[in-house]
Every structure is written in C-alpha cells, then in structure tokens.
Amino acid sequence: MMPDKTTTAEERYEYISSQHGGYWRDNFIDHNYLYNLYFPPEDFFSHCTENLHQLILNYPVGQSEIAHLAGKLIQQPPEQIVVGNGAAEFIKILAGMNRQMIVPVPSFNEYVNAAPAGKVVEFPLQAPSFQLDVNSFADEAIRTKARIAVVVSPNNPTSLLVPKSELIRLLEILLDHNCILIVDESFIDFAENGESESLEKDIGDFQNLAIIKSMSKAYGICGIRIGYLLTANTDFRAQIQQGLHIWNINGFAEEFLRRAPQYKQQFKTSCEKVQEDRDEFYTLLSLIPGMVVYKPAANYIFCRLPDDGPSAPEVTERLFVEHNIYIKHCQGKTLPESDRYVRIASRTKKENLALTKALRTVLELA
Structure with a gap:
C-alpha cells in the first residue's frame, strides 16, 4: 500500500524500491529516474490545461498521422517512423518476434527481461572500462546467429557513449549476416556533440539499422509515454507496426507532438542546461575519496x-532513510561486483550539491 503519515522511513524505502514510478506522490528527492527537469516549457502545460476537456473526451489520431507529426519534429520521412507508447512498447514487440538477440550488459534490463527464454545472449562489457569492443561483439553476434543486436548509446547505467564511427563499423560487419542493429539513442541529446553522434541522419544508408528513442527522457514527458522507432527497412518497420494496437498513443502525447516543433530552441537550451549541471555534478562526485566516477555522456x-x-x-537505503534522497543501486545488474556500483541521476545544481554532501556523510567522509 501507498505509505501514509504513520509509515516509517524504512517502510517507505521498501515500498518505493518495489515501484516503477508514481514517485511524485511521495515527498523525496528522486535521483533515480532519468528525465529533463527543464522541459517542456510552461506554455505546453497551460495549453493542455486550457484544452483538458477535449484532450480527455476525444479519441487521438491513428498511427499514420502520428508518424507525420513525429517526422515533422525530427525531420525524417514519416514512412520510416513508428511511434510507440514509450520505447518499452517496441522492446516488447522485438521480444515477440522470437528472434535470437544479443545485448551488451550491463544495460537497460528490459531488453533482456522481455526476451523469451533462450533467445537472448548477454555480452559482458569488461570492467573496469565497460566500453563496447565492437569486434568482439560482432564476432559473438555472428557466432550465435543473432538476428537482432542491441546497443544502448549512451548506455544505461554506465552513461558511456559508443562512438558513431564504431557503430557504423558494426553495421558494416553485420550487414552480410542477416542481423538488424537496434541502436537505442534515448539519451543522445545529453551527450556532447550528441546531434553529430546520432545515427538518425544516416538511417537511409543502412537497411540493417533501426533507431529506438524514448522521448520521455530528453523531453521530460515520462507521464505521457512517447517513443519512436526509425528505420529505412520497410519490411522491418511493417513487422514492428503490426505489433501496435490502433490507438497506442493518447491525446496528450498527440498534442505534445503537434506543439513540440515550436519549442525546438527551448529544447536545445534545456539540454545544454542539463549538460552544465551534470558536468558540475561529475566534478563534485569525483572529489569523493575512493570513488570511481565514470565520465558521463547522459544525464546520470x-x-x-x-x-x-x-x-x-546499504548506501541507497541510508540516503533515503537519513536524507530523503533516492538513487539507483546496481546490485543484480549483470556486471562483476554489482553491489559496489550506483547510478545517480543529475538534477539541479542545488540538489546535486545536497546529494554529494549526503553521500559523503553516508560514506563517513564528511
């Protein structure tokens, strides 16, 4: 049950750590979930408030029109786009194809969790760098006859980017082996030179490439659930689209896609602000004695x-119980000594400083 005023901090922690959202209903600082605190602009919320009755009462448009709206925003042909109820909808559809899949780990757990038993190969990223070795990954994909290879870049939880040149080389290797490369670019907008590192502009050059992007993260719209898949492979796009139901996108998501193009400069500015806060946070965390802090490309x-x-x-629970701050520990992730690693979302400069001080206290370094 949802915690009430009589619930202890320990009981609240047990409840929150078993949930997958709804955190706004409880009063704590969320350094776990990953989204842009500086977007959308207030104008969008005002617009939705003014049109609340219509947005709730009416059916949204279908997939064809939604793809046109998304295409206008990302400047891509609508016939290469499928819009989903967040990226998670595409992950479930990919799993339902029942094809052999290979995923570098640690990564976003859902790619592995959603796959049928025996249909996913976990390719370990080697500590301490956790960088993807493209040659070894390609060799393993070919050896295991993988038909889908997934690379999350920037990766979650490591926040490390796979250079575009390496991904293009991977595409070229896999081209003759009937293997589609799925590149999840959900956090690319927070990366330095993210626009030039993205493969979106190269989509037409590779029939074995599909890009998945959760818009929830960069655009700060987790509650209305939008993601898209971009590919020039018409057969693969059709297979993905067959997995969608007729109204998979709600009216609020449709309205966001309609209005988002007018906010392009505000969106860019918001991402730059996230980068600035994150870089300062990285410096603060790097000053903690004994801590290994990986240089981030995402907003965590x-x-x-x-x-x-x-x-x-232990650190995660104590931060919550003693300081009302919630972060993500990586115990259970597929990596050596997973109980030594944490993933911390960057928030405002003030909140990041408060977390750093609290973390030092928990580590008995204050």
Whole structure:
C-alpha cells in the first residue's frame, strides 16, 4: 500500500524500491529516474490545461498521422517512423518476434527481461572500462546467429557513449549476416556533440539499422509515454507496426507532438542546461575519496563506491532513510561486483550539491 503519515522511513524505502514510478506522490528527492527537469516549457502545460476537456473526451489520431507529426519534429520521412507508447512498447514487440538477440550488459534490463527464454545472449562489457569492443561483439553476434543486436548509446547505467564511427563499423560487419542493429539513442541529446553522434541522419544508408528513442527522457514527458522507432527497412518497420494496437498513443502525447516543433530552441537550451549541471555534478562526485566516477555522456552518472565503505544497497537505503534522497543501486545488474556500483541521476545544481554532501556523510567522509 501507498505509505501514509504513520509509515516509517524504512517502510517507505521498501515500498518505493518495489515501484516503477508514481514517485511524485511521495515527498523525496528522486535521483533515480532519468528525465529533463527543464522541459517542456510552461506554455505546453497551460495549453493542455486550457484544452483538458477535449484532450480527455476525444479519441487521438491513428498511427499514420502520428508518424507525420513525429517526422515533422525530427525531420525524417514519416514512412520510416513508428511511434510507440514509450520505447518499452517496441522492446516488447522485438521480444515477440522470437528472434535470437544479443545485448551488451550491463544495460537497460528490459531488453533482456522481455526476451523469451533462450533467445537472448548477454555480452559482458569488461570492467573496469565497460566500453563496447565492437569486434568482439560482432564476432559473438555472428557466432550465435543473432538476428537482432542491441546497443544502448549512451548506455544505461554506465552513461558511456559508443562512438558513431564504431557503430557504423558494426553495421558494416553485420550487414552480410542477416542481423538488424537496434541502436537505442534515448539519451543522445545529453551527450556532447550528441546531434553529430546520432545515427538518425544516416538511417537511409543502412537497411540493417533501426533507431529506438524514448522521448520521455530528453523531453521530460515520462507521464505521457512517447517513443519512436526509425528505420529505412520497410519490411522491418511493417513487422514492428503490426505489433501496435490502433490507438497506442493518447491525446496528450498527440498534442505534445503537434506543439513540440515550436519549442525546438527551448529544447536545445534545456539540454545544454542539463549538460552544465551534470558536468558540475561529475566534478563534485569525483572529489569523493575512493570513488570511481565514470565520465558521463547522459544525464546520470555511474559510480563505483569506495571498496572499504558500505555496499551500494546499504548506501541507497541510508540516503533515503537519513536524507530523503533516492538513487539507483546496481546490485543484480549483470556486471562483476554489482553491489559496489550506483547510478545517480543529475538534477539541479542545488540538489546535486545536497546529494554529494549526503553521500559523503553516508560514506563517513564528511
């Protein structure tokens, strides 16, 4: 049950750590979920408020019109776009294809969790760098006869980017092996030179490429659930589209896509602000003795805790119980000594500073 005023901090922690959202109903600072705090602009909320009755009472448009709206926003042909109820809808459809899949790990768990038993190969990213070795990954994809290869870039939870040149080389290797490369670019807008590192402008050059993007993260719209898949492979696009129901996008999501093009400069400015806050946060965390802090490309930071301190689950619980701050520990992720790693979302400069001070206290370094 939802915590009430009589619930202890420990009980609240147990409840929150078992949930997948709805955090706004409880009063704590969320450094777990990953979204843009500076977007959408207030104008969008005002517009929705003014049109609330119509947005709730009426059916949204169908997939064809939705694809045109998304295409106008990302400047891509609508016939190459499928719009989903968040990226999670596409992940479920991919799993339902029952094809052999290969995924570097650690990564976003849902790609592995959604796959049928025996249909996913977990390719371990080697500590301590956690960088993707494209040659080894391609060799394993070919050896296991994978028909779908997934690369999340920037990766979650490591916040590390796979260079575009490496992804293009991977595409070229896999081209003759009947293997589609899915590149999840959900966090690319927060990366330095993210626009030039994205493969979106190269989509027409590769029949074995599909890009998935959750708009929830960069556009700060987790509650209205929008994602898209972009590919020049018409057969693959049709297979994905067959997995959607007729009204998979709600009216609020449709209205966001209609209005988003007018906010392009505000969106760019918001991402730059996220980068600025994150880079300062990275510097603060890097000053904690014994902590290994990975240079982030997304709006979150991957850290290995000091070896002589408490474990990641212990740190996570104490931050919540003692400081009302919630972060993500990586225990259970597919990586060596997973109980030493945490993923911390960057928020405002003030909140990032408060978390750093609280973390030092928990680690007994204050």
